[in-house]
Amino acid sequence: MTLSVIVVGLGAMGSAVAFHLARRGVRVLGLDRFTPPHPFGSSHGESRIIREAYFEHPAYVPLVQRAYELWQEMEILSGESLLRITGGVLLGAPESEMIAGALRSAQIHSLAHEVLTASEVRKRFPALHPPETFIAVYEPRAGVLRPEACVAAHLRMAGRYGAALHFEEPVREWRADGDGVEVVTDRGRYSADRMVWCLGAWLPTWLPAAPLWVERQVMFWFCPARDAEHFTPDRCPIYIVEFAPGDFFYGFPELGKGVKVARHHGGTRCAPETVQRVVGEEEVEAMRGLLQRFLPGLDGPFMRAEVCLYTNAPDGHFLLDRHPEHPQVLVVSPCSGHGFKFSSAIGELVAEAVRNDAIRYDRTIFGWRW
Ligand SMILES: Cc1cc2nc3c(=O)[nH]c(=O)nc-3n(C[C@H](O)[C@H](O)[C@H](O)COP(=O)(O)OP(=O)(O)OC[C@H]3O[C@@H](n4cnc5c(N)ncnc54)[C@H](O)[C@@H]3O)c2cc1C
CATH class of the missing domain: 3.50.50.60 (FAD/NAD(P)-binding domain)
Incomplete structure (x- = not known):
C-alpha cells in the first residue's frame, strides 16, 4: 500500500x-x-542569505551544496526566479568566531574564497566600511534566496x-x-x-x-543617504559583520524596496501568538548606529521594519x-x-x-x- x-x-x-x-x-x-x-x-521578509563557507560548523557544507543544486532545480521546475548569486563578505576581527569558522569550512571543503584586508573591502565594495582591525572572507557563491x-x-x-x-x-x-x-x-x-x-x-x-526557545527578530529597510549605486546587487554582496565577539548584523544589496539589514540574535524571548510586532523608534536608532559605523552610506531615511521569529536550540x-x-x-x-x-x-x-x-x-x- x-x-x-x-x-x-x-x-x-x-x-x-x-x-x-x-x-x-x-x-x-x-x-x-x-x-x-x-x-x-x-x-x-523578501530575502534570505545562502552561503557556503559555513562558519557555524563544517558539517553544514555538504548540505548547503545539495541545497544549491535543489534550488536551481526548483527554479527550472517552477519557472520562478528563486536564487540570485551576489557573492558574500564576512567581516570581523581575524580571530573572531565567524572569520575563523568560515576559513575552517573553506579549507576542509576546498571552497573558493578570498581573504581581504579592510582597505581592499572598502575599495572593492564601497558600501562597506570596516575598521582597519577587521578582515573579510569573501565567498563568490553566496547570494540571496526569495523566501x-x-x-x-x-x-x-x-x-x-x-x-x-x-x-x-x-x-x-x-x-x-x-x-x-x-x-x-x-x-x-x-x-x-x-x-x-x-x-x-x-x-x-x-x-x-x-530546551527550545523562540526569539523576536526585527528586519529593517533603509534608503541609502548617498551613493545609491554602491548598493546595487552587482556592486554590493550580502554581508555579515561580527561587530563584537558573538554579536552579528547582516544585510543585503538594494533589491527594489530599500536595503534590508538586521541583527542576528540579541532579541527578546517571545511566543508566536503574543510577540510584539510593533517596532520601536529606539530599535530603529540602534540599528542606525551600526549602519553609521559600518555602512555610513546607508544612514538615510528609515523605510519600514518587520518582526520575524527565530526558534533556537541551546x-x-x-x-x-x-x-x-x-x-x-x-x-x-x-x-x-x-x-x-x-x-x-x-x-x-x-x-x-x-x-x-x-x-x-x-x-x-x-x-x-x-
Ligand atoms: C529575520 C530572520 C532572518 C533570517 N535569515 C536567514 C538567512 O538569511 N538565511 C537562512 O538560511 N535562514 C535565515 N533565517 C532562518 C529561516 O528563515 C528559518 O530557519 C526558517 O524559515 C524556518 O522555517 P520553518 O519551516 O521551521 O518555520 P515556518 O516557515 O515559520 O513554518 C512553520 C509553519 O507551521 C505552521 N503551524 C504552526 N502551528 C501549526 C498547527 N498547529 N497546525 C498547522 N500548522 C501549524 C505555521 O503556520 C507555519 O506556516 C532567518 C529567520 C528570521 C526570522
Missing part, C-alpha cells in the same frame, strides 16, 4: 518536505494554520505531484495510533502512517520538555530527528535562525528518511543533543 504522511506546518521546511515526498509518490496531506507564505512565522517565492514554489509543485494541501486548518490534537498517527482539526480527523512536524516557532509548545544548531517517544513522528526544525537556505535539501533528506525509515545525517548538528 502507498505510504501516507501528514506534514504539519507548510512554511520553509514543510513545503519542501511535502514537495519531496509527493514527488516520490508518497500520499501527502499538508496542513497549515495560515496560508503560506505568510508573515506570522519565520519565512517572510516567499521559495515556499510558494515548493507548495505549487507539491500540489502538482498530488499532495493535498489544506490552509487555514490548524492541527488541534494528535495521537500515535499503533504504528501510525491520527490528527484532529476543526474540519476533520485524518490518519496516516507517518507524521512530520515542521512547526517552526510553534514547536516549543508541542515539545515542552525540549547550541545554535538544528533539530531533525524522530520524536523521542513516537518513532513514526519526525521533528524537523528548529533551525536557530539560519535554516532557510537548507530547506530544499532538508525536504529531500526528510523525504528519504520517511521512505526508508532510516535517518542519514550528521548527528552533531541535527540529532537530539540534550
Whole structure:
C-alpha cells in the first residue's frame, strides 16, 4: 500500500518536505494554520542569505551544496526566479568566531574564497566600511534566496505531484495510533502512517520538555543617504559583520524596496501568538548606529521594519530527528535562525528518511543533543 504522511506546518521546511515526498509518490496531506507564505512565522521578509563557507560548523557544507543544486532545480521546475548569486563578505576581527569558522569550512571543503584586508573591502565594495582591525572572507557563491517565492514554489509543485494541501486548518490534537498517527482539526480527523512536524516557532509548545526557545527578530529597510549605486546587487554582496565577539548584523544589496539589514540574535524571548510586532523608534536608532559605523552610506531615511521569529536550540544548531517517544513522528526544525537556505535539501533528506525509515545525517548538528 502507498505510504501516507501528514506534514504539519507548510512554511520553509514543510513545503519542501511535502514537495519531496509527493514527488516520490508518497500520499501527502499538508496542513497549515495560515496560508503560506505568510508573515506570522519565520519565512517572510523578501530575502534570505545562502552561503557556503559555513562558519557555524563544517558539517553544514555538504548540505548547503545539495541545497544549491535543489534550488536551481526548483527554479527550472517552477519557472520562478528563486536564487540570485551576489557573492558574500564576512567581516570581523581575524580571530573572531565567524572569520575563523568560515576559513575552517573553506579549507576542509576546498571552497573558493578570498581573504581581504579592510582597505581592499572598502575599495572593492564601497558600501562597506570596516575598521582597519577587521578582515573579510569573501565567498563568490553566496547570494540571496526569495523566501516567499521559495515556499510558494515548493507548495505549487507539491500540489502538482498530488499532495493535498489544506490552509487555514490548524492541527488541534494528535495521537500515535499503533504504528501510525491520527490528527484532529476543526474540519476533520485524518490518519496516516507517518507524521512530520515542521512547526517552526510553534514547536516549543508541542515539545515542552525540549530546551527550545523562540526569539523576536526585527528586519529593517533603509534608503541609502548617498551613493545609491554602491548598493546595487552587482556592486554590493550580502554581508555579515561580527561587530563584537558573538554579536552579528547582516544585510543585503538594494533589491527594489530599500536595503534590508538586521541583527542576528540579541532579541527578546517571545511566543508566536503574543510577540510584539510593533517596532520601536529606539530599535530603529540602534540599528542606525551600526549602519553609521559600518555602512555610513546607508544612514538615510528609515523605510519600514518587520518582526520575524527565530526558534533556537541551546547550541545554535538544528533539530531533525524522530520524536523521542513516537518513532513514526519526525521533528524537523528548529533551525536557530539560519535554516532557510537548507530547506530544499532538508525536504529531500526528510523525504528519504520517511521512505526508508532510516535517518542519514550528521548527528552533531541535527540529532537530539540534550
Ligand atoms: C529575520 C530572520 C532572518 C533570517 N535569515 C536567514 C538567512 O538569511 N538565511 C537562512 O538560511 N535562514 C535565515 N533565517 C532562518 C529561516 O528563515 C528559518 O530557519 C526558517 O524559515 C524556518 O522555517 P520553518 O519551516 O521551521 O518555520 P515556518 O516557515 O515559520 O513554518 C512553520 C509553519 O507551521 C505552521 N503551524 C504552526 N502551528 C501549526 C498547527 N498547529 N497546525 C498547522 N500548522 C501549524 C505555521 O503556520 C507555519 O506556516 C532567518 C529567520 C528570521 C526570522
